Amino acid sequence: MAARNTVRTDDELAGLDVPSLLRFGLGEGSRMRTALFGDGAVSAAVVLGRAGVRPRAVSFLAKVVRSGGAAYAAALPEPVPGESAGATVRAWLEAAASVAHTVDDDESLARWLSAVAEVMAVRDIATHGRGSI
Structure with a gap:
């Protein structure tokens, strides 16, 4: 089956069910892993960016998850x-x-959170010409 190129708006991405993507995408070999690290990471970045969360806060949370667990x-x-x-x-x-x-x-969760932080930083640079993780 060929992959489809689908363009989604920020509003569409923000409406994704991130908890479900996490539940079904974290396990090794999961069919939803690509969706979690693709659209799911961008969705989380959009939601958190709109809430005013800085990428460095999400990077720090990734370290907490890596150290203490989910x-x-x-x-x-x-x-x-x-x-x-x-x-x-x-x-x-x-x-x-x-x-x-x-x-x-x-x-895997820590890597996903790190990916979310990276997407947030890139979006911040693209939007405001600045970024910091």
């Missing part, structure tokens, strides 16, 4: 700055924690 990060009172953004990210972390049973799963 369940530990999901229990943080403020995984990223901002009450609304924190609640959104906590839902993502809880979805990931529900399927993250190994260190490899936690590492």
